[in-house]
Amino acid sequence: MNAAPTTVDPRLHAIAARPPDPSWSTEDLLAAAGDRLSERLAAMLGDLGVAKRHSVLANYPEVLFEGAAPRLDVRASELSARTAAECLEKSGAAPERIGLVLGVTSSPGRLLPSLVCDLFGLLPWLPRDAANLSIAYMGCSAIAKAVETARWYLTCCPDRLVLVCFMDAITPLSPVLPGRYSHFDEVPPEERQRTVNALHGFLFGDAAVAMLLGADGPGPAFGPVAHLTNERAEDAELGTVPDGGSDLPVVHGRRVYTLSPWVSARGAAYVEATVADLLRTHACGIASAAEATTLLLHTGSTRILDTLHDRLGLPPGSPATRSSYRVLRDYANTVGCSVPMMLAEPVTRPEGTALVVAFGLSFSCGAFTMTVPPGGWTP
Numbered sequence: 264m265n266a267a268p269t270t271v272d273p274r275l276h277a278i279a280a281r282p283p284d285p286s287w288s289t290e291d292l293l294a295a296a297g298d299r300l301s302e303r304l305a306a307m308l309g310d311l312g313v314a315k316r317h318s319v320l321a322n323y324p325e326v327l328f329e330g331a332a333p334r335l336d337v338r339a340s341e342l343s344a345r346t347a348a349e350c351l352e353k354s355g356a357a358p359e360r361i362g363l364v365l366g367v368t369s370s371p372g373r374l375l376p377s378l379v380c381d382l383f384g385l386l387p388w389l390p391r392d393a394a395n396l397s398i399a400y401m402g403c404s405a406i407a408k409a410v411e412t413a414r415w416y417l418t419c420c421p422d423r424l425v426l427v428c429f430m431d432a433i434t435p436l437s438p439v440l441p442g443r444y445s446h447f448d449e450v451p452p453e454e455r456q457r458t459v460n461a462l463h464g465f466l467f468g469d470a471a472v473a474m475l476l477g478a479d480g481p482g483p484a485f486g487p488v489a490h491l492t493n494e495r496a497e498d499a500e501l502g503t504v505p506d507g508g509s510d511l512p513v514v515h516g517r518r519v520y521t522l523s524p525w526v527s528a529r530g531a532a533y534v535e536a537t538v539a540d541l542l543r544t545h546a547c548g549i550a551s552a553a554e555a556t557t558l559l560l561h562t563g564s565t566r567i568l569d570t571l572h573d574r575l576g577l578p579p580g581s582p583a584t585r586s587s588y589r590v591l592r593d594y595a596n597t598v599g600c601s602v603p604m605m606l607a608e609p610v611t612r613p614e615g616t617a618l619v620v621a622f623g624l625s626f627s628c629g630a631f632t633m634t635v636p637p638g639g640w641t642p
Contacts, residue, residue, distance in 0.1 A: 269418075270414060270418050270486070270487075271414060271417040271418045271421055271478045272414065272484040272485055272486035272487070272634070273410060273413040273414055273417055273425065273476035273477065273478070273484065273485050273486065274476065274477055274478065274479055274480040274481075274482050274483065274484050274485075275474060275475075275476060275480070275482035275483050275484075275485070275606070276354045276356060276424065276475040276476065276477050276480050276482060277350050277351070277353040277354035277356075277474070277475045277482075277642075278350060278353075278472065278473070278474045278475075278603070278606055278607045278642050279346050279347075279349040279350035279353060279472070279473050279607065280346065280470065280471070280472045280600075280603065280604050280607035281342060281345060281346040281349065281470070281471050281472075282317035282468070282469065282470045282471075282594055282597075283317050283318060283319045283336055283337050283342055283432075283469055283470075284317070284336060284337070285317060285318050285319075285320065285321055285323065285336050286315050286316065286317045286318070287315065287316065287318070287323060287324060288314060288315050289308065289309055289311075289313055289314060289315070289465065290309075291324065292308075292324060292327070292464070292465055293305055293308065293309060295324040295327070295328050296328060296440070297328075298443075299328065299440055299441075299442065299443055299444055299461075300443075300444050300445075300461065301443075301444065301445040301446055301449055303445070303446035303448070303449060304444055304445055304446040304449070304458065304461060307446055308461070308462065308465045310565070311465065311466055311564045311565060311566075311591075312562075312564055312565030312566075312568070312588065312591045312592060313465065313466065313468075313564075313591060313592065313595045313596075314592045314593065315468075315592075315593055315594070315595070316434070316465075316467065316468030316469075316594065316595035317468050317469055317470065317594060317595075318336075318432075318434040318435075318468065318469050319335055319336060319337050319338070319339055319342065319432045319434065319435060319469050320333050320334060320335060320336060320434055320435055321334045321335065321336040322334045323434050326435075326437075326439070327437055327439065327440055327464045328439075328440055328441070329439075329441075330439045330441060333435055338372055339368075339370070339371070339372035339378075339430055339432040339469070339471075340371075340372045340378060340381040340382065340385060340430070341385065342430060342432075342469075342471045343366075343368075343378060343381075343382060343428050343429075343430035343471040343473070344381075344382055344385035344386050345471075346428070346430075346471040346472060346473045347382060347386060347426060347428050347473040348386065349473070350426070350473035350474065350475055351388070351426075351473075351475065354475045356424060356475060358388040358389065358390065359390055360422075360423060360424045361389065361390055361393050361423070361424050361425070361426050361475075362390075362393055362394060362416070362420050362423030362424065362425070363393060363394045363395065363396070363412075363413070363416045363420075363423065363424075363425045363426070364379055364382065364383070364389060364393055364394070364395040364396075364425075364426045364428070365379065365395070365396050365397075365398055365409050365412060365413070365425065365426070365427045365428065366378035366379025366380075366381075366382060366395070366396075366397050366398070366399075366428050366430075367398045367399075367401075367405045367406075367408075367409050367427060367428065367429045367430070367599055368398075368399060368405075368429070368430045368431055368599065369399065369400050369401065369402050369405070369431055369598055369599055370430075370431045370432050370433050370435075370436060370598070371399065371430075372432070377397040377399065378397065378399075378428065378430060379395045379396065379397045379428070380395070380397075382428055383395065389426075394416075396412065398412070400625070401599065401625060401627065402502075402598060402599065402623035402624040402625045402627070403561045403563070403596075403598050403599060403601060403602075403621055403622060403623025403624070404561070404599075404621045404622050404623050404625065404627040404628055404629050405429070405599035405621070406429070406599065406602045406603055406619070406621050406629065407488055407490060407619075407621055407628075407629020407630065407631060408490075408629065409427045409429075410476075410485045410486060410488055410629075410631055411486075411488045411490070411629075412425075413425040413427065413476045413485075414485075414486050414488070417476065417477065417478045421478035421479075422478070423477075424475055424476065424477045425475070425476040425477070426473065426474075426475055426476075427473065427474045427475075427476065428471070428472075428473050429470075429471065429472040429473070429474075429599050429600045429603045430470075430471040430472075430600065431469065431470065431597055431598040431599050431600050432469040433463075433467035433468070433469060433596075433597075433598055434467060434468065434469050436517065436518055436520070437460075437463050437464045437467070437517075438460040438463060438464070438517050438519070438520070439516075439517060440460060440461055440464055442457075444457055444458060444460070444461040445457075445458065446458065447524070455524075456519070456521065459520065459521065459522045460520075462522070463520050466564065466595060466596050467595055467596050467597070467598065468594050468595030468596065468597050469597065470594055470597040470600040470604055471600065472600050472603035472604055472606075472607055474603065474606070481636065481640075482636075482640060483612070483617075483633045483634055483635045483636065483640050484633070484634045485619070485631055485632070485633055486631050486632065487541070487544075487545040487547075487631060487632065488541075488629060488630070488631040489537050489538075489540045489541035489544065489545070489629070489630050489631070490537070490627070490628070490629050491533055491536055491537045491540070491627065491628045491629075492625070492626070492627040492628075493625075493626055493627070494533070494536070498529060498626040499625065499626060500523065501522075501523045501525060501526050501529055501624060501626045502520070502521060502522045502523060502526060502623075502624035502626070503520075503521045503624070504518055504519065504520055504521075505519060505521065506518055506519055526563075526624075527563070527566065527567050527570060529626065530563060530567060530622050530623070530626075530628075531567070531570045531571055531574045532574075533622050533626065533627075533628035534560070534571055534574065534575070534620055534622055534628055534630070535574045535575065536628075537620070537622070537628040537629065537630045538552050538575065538618065538620060538630050540630075541618075541630045541631070541632070545632075547616060547632050548615075548616045548632075548634075549616050549618075551575075551576060552575040552576060552577065552618055553575065553576045553577055554616075555583060555615075555616060555617050555618040556583065556612070556613045556614070556615035556616060556617050556635065557583050557586070557612050557613065557617035557618075557633070557635075558575070558577070558581070558583040558584050558587075558617065558618050558620070559584075559586055559587060559602050559605045559606065559617065559618070559619045559620065559633075560584060560587040560602075560620050561587075561601050561602055561620065561621045561622055561623060562587055562588075562590050562591035562595075562596055562597075562601045563596060563623070564591070564596070565588070565591065568584065568587055568588060568591070572584070586605040586608055586610070587605060589605075589608070590604045590605050590608070598623070599621075601621075602619060602620075602621045606619075606642070607642055608642065609641065609642060610641065611639045611640065611641045612633075612635045612639055612640050612641070613635065613639050614635045614636060614637050614638060614639050614640075615634075615635060616632055616633075616634055616635075617632065617633040617634075617635060618630060618631075618632060618633070619631050619632075619633050
């Protein structure tokens, strides 16, 4: 009987991140909102931890508050293709070594063809015979799924490379805000969705990130990975986009985005449980999250990040989590791109064992180690 192959932990050869050019500060959007927001709601939206967000739209405030026809500054798939080309150039790798391409998004430019198929159309240097896979609609936890898929592939094909292209463009999907909106505490439960609609317009931003992974190389290694999905069956309903699928094929206006008041609490519980499982099940070299040299946490909001500090035993203002707060501040919640945006930050990561944790709607969480080589690593 043949022995099982040793699992390969993917190593990062190169990474590139690219938000679209148009951007608006939170102050810009609050000013554009005029008198549509109650004083308490405006204060809450100003306290999300988001200073600025980028949009693929050239006229995002007009679309958001006036219902103007969306005017694209860049198509979402083109933004992803440009980022992939930059990543390959940074790596210096020969494109013919790419054996697998992953297209990762919860907000594709179009439903069909998928993002990964569009990339083959936009990037003539991609090998036509490369395997490809769409990792779609996994929300903010998608990076763990992408790393796990790359581990399986590189274990079987260690001489090849995996190109992972993340892209999320959420701002075009934000509900239009034509009326008056109030804080959650100021409205009855049946009107809560209106406040969620307003929150959506301020919390999210658009971005693309590309990573090139291989079985060896000088960059950090990713893995092992731990996953937790829908621990309770009802967790699948914590946040939904319920219209536009085959169960409800007729979309009236813009798609609806629902959000349960239990998202923050359940998200924190998922992170705590998934990290504990990772550290308990695998030989990670650390016994707790507090021992990690760096901790990259998905950027839901400042409130969620603060809560995760308590649940993971981290001191307030821990330097290990600075990237999480910075990416939230400068780019907003970019869904599946948020954690990859942290990895692409031009800062030096100290050698040792770091933890990467991504969680979000569907409801799912993934956690994995990032082993930074001696001397540290800078993207």
